[in-house]
């Protein structure tokens with residue numbers, strides 16, 4: 046059949062499917078309408094159908110049962126109503142684009158050819174007999190992603206099904222009209238993918254459901270690994286695959302899993318909004334997302350300042366004090382390692398016997414319970430009780446002690462003086478209490494007032510005791526660097542101690558200290574185990590240190606983990622030594638998938654960046670053509686502004702919509718922004734930016750992680766600027782953010798990475 050005739054046939058089917066959708070929609074609307082009415086009715090007349098009788102205990106039980114039944118009925122109706130709402134939303138999406146793929150499959154041994162249409166959700170005809178559309182996550186749909194026409198197989202719960210694919214077709218359908226249709230031959234030329242990748246970058250990520258590649262499908266459909274590690278080159282679709290995987294798991298385990306059981310650690314706040322559309326586009330609710338920094342903050346006292354990973358980065362890139370930088374580097378190396386966890390564990394064992402520091406419990410500038418007596422009580426408890434359990438016991442003891450103190454304070458002068466400051470309601474209450482006794486007895490009123498004052502004054506202390514504020518964990522942690530001798534001391538220990546004491550005295554946690562401190566604090570006062578999280582996804586996993594990862598594993602004991610990242614983009618210097626993405630990192634069994642094909646950038650950009658890619662990873666470009674990267678040599682750096690403006694103009698002529706100037710540091714980004722802000726419409730992205738619009742943006746590269754732009758300008762690729770070997774990953778990450786066009790400005794002395802690319 047000719048292509049045109051095929052399109053006519055297929056459009057006919059699309060029309061029929063849309064008609065079916067219309068009918069199903071109608072039915073659902075009337076069902077929803079009925080339900081809505083009944084819900085309103087139920088709410089309005091809730092009490093009419095409940096028999097309330099509280100005379101006898103039996104009657105009370107009956108009343109409770111009747112109430113419960115009525116409430117359940119209402120909840121059930123409301124649930125059904127919500128479900129219909131969700132179905133209607135899916136149908137609306139299907140009406141616009143019912144499916145994107147078709148395969149004709151002859152299953153053995155029957156050998157009957159079946160046509161399978163694949164879309165974002167399943168759809169049965171109105172009589173619920175045939176599947177008009179299969180959900181992309183249904184077992185049979187994996188045929189579409191895994192095989193070209195010919196021999197093919199897929200897994201079901203009952204085993205492997207084999208057969209032959211006789212046709213594989215891709216569709217682009219918008220507003221119910223076929224805009225494009227391609228049949229795939231034995232050699233895959235993925236027209237749909239070409240089309241998708243050729244479009245402009247958008248400020249929010251899109252789903253890749255129609256064009257998932259075989260290797261990506263392995264990540265998405267992996268059900269069994271407790272630990273799945275994905276090393277994928279820049280632009281290989283790691284983030285995309287993770288999001289599709291989330292949608293897949295929510296579908297596959299829909300009986301036992303909901304979006305609250307899944308958690309994603311994202312690299313920066315901007316990234317969270319960047320990916321926020323993908324799951325709703327697939328008909329799923331967004332899952333919880335947080336940055337690891339925000340996660341750590343939850344368990345650390347609010348009055349302690351925590352350095353963000355970006356501040357740490359900025360510090361190492363811009364610090365001019367070489368000695369300080371060297372000490373800091375030593376601090377980072379040690380505190381990112383598992384060795385430091387062992388040092389902490391040894392120190393913690395010693396604290397079982399002595400050393401935990403406490404705070405006085407004070408009131409009106411007077412010590413009520415001294416830290417010495419708290420310590421004495423703590424260490425009088427059995428040694429074999431764990432520290433957190435002993436702290437719990439201390440807290441109970443303190444509350445009891447406090448009650449005694451409260452009674453002692455109550456008759457004192459100050460209490461009555463303070464009564465004047467009580468609220469009107471509290472006075473009234475005292476007055477009414479007084480009225481309840483027959484004779485007027487003002488001592489009762491006074492007693493009530495005194496009780497109120499005491500309660501109010503001691504409430505914050507009680508709260509603090511319940512929150513274990515009497516334990517001085519920061520001081521105890523600091524003490525480690527003052528008088529603890531680790532069993533294996535390196536030459537650097539003294540330097541590290543000096544630096545640590547300095548920072549900790551100022552209530553400042555460096556990024557490398559943050560995880561260590563939270564871990565330590567958890568071992569003292571107890572840490573929350575996140576039992577509800579069943580799947581944890583970590584994007585940009587290469588930027589996690591060994592210590593951070595070990596900590597995560599400890600606090601998510603019941604979570605399966607998916608780690609995705611790229612060793613080539615490891616921007617923190619400690620990452621290259623001990624890193625969850627390195628093949629030998631884990632002792633336990635895990636599955637490792639490697640993605641080598643890069644989809645984001647044009648072939649020309651991938652070939653260019655590949656020449657200075659840090660690791661020895663294989664990088665294959667996807668066949669999509671564009672202009673070669675443009676390296677502009679400036680006569681002098683004073684021409685920088687002019688050239689950036691020229692480049693922006695060229696990009697605009699090409700209809701590029703998102704243009705990013707990617708800098709090495711925040712400092713450079715500030716300078717460039719100041720230089721350009723009166724000349725072009727430019728926005729600056731900082732750590733506090735939560736979303737971005739189309740247009741021209743300037744930002745440090747570490748904030749552009751995971752994100753892409755139509756065109757990228759590197760404003761200074763000179764050797765003076767990128768002069769360390771450790772800058773390689775930063776430079777590589779910056780260049781690989783570009784989808785269609787890359788421009789690098791440099792003096793006549795380009796950095797070594799650029800030289801490698803140009804040779």
Ligand SMILES: Nc1ncnc2c1ncn2[C@@H]1O[C@H](COP(=O)(O)OP(=O)(O)OP(=O)(O)O)[C@@H](O)[C@H]1O
Nearest residue numbers: 253256257258279280281282283284285644645751
């Ligand atoms: N199968 C696919 N179909 C369509 N587009 C794809 C596919 N795989 C990847 N892409 C596109 O390639 C680009 C890069 O994908 P993504 O951001 O997921 O890669 P990544 O591996 O996380 O990249 P990086 O590590 O560089 O941040 C995105 O525009 C994405 O939509």
